[in-house]
Amino acid sequence: MTLFVNLHVKDLPASLRFFENLGLAIDRELTGDEAGCVTLAEGASLLLVTEPFFKSVTGKDIPDTTAGNEVALALQVDARAKVDDIVSAALANGGTKAGEVQDDAVMYSRSFRDLDGHLWSVLHMG
Incomplete structure (x- = not known):
């Protein structure tokens, strides 16, 4: 079983660089224009999803993380x-x-x- 934690991001390339600079690996096979996959551990990955795509999948507004x-x-x-x-x-x-x-x-x-x-x-x- 694999866990994918999906997070909305404003700038996918910048977010991928951020997590790569923390020492995490980017799974290029699961990375595209609307989402990027960051390996956290065996069986657990972070899926960074552009805000428009995240909204289309969830059908909900993007949460305001400043509030x-x-x-x-x-x-x-x-x-x-x-x-x-x-x-x-x-x-x-x-x-x-x-x-x-x-x-x-x-x-x-x-x-x-x-x-x-x-x-x-x-x-x-x-």
Whole structure:
């Protein structure tokens, strides 16, 4: 089974570059003019979909990510330093900081918003 998380984006090429600059792989076979596929992990991919195509598929208006969140996404990584690397790359490539660092005995996490305002947390457990 494979999970595809679909997110609407304003500028598909810019969004693909953003996620590629975070160290994620673009699946060129599943990328076209209206959607691009980013591999998150085995069996899980992010499908970046242009806003007009997203609207045609959902039949709904595009959520305003400046006013609220339609989803909150989290990536668990295997090292604390990877959290910092990914979030630093996100901020260096146009993402914005979201929330405060969580650092306790259970979890280390940091959050950012991508180019379209979608909320992401990157965390390391332990």
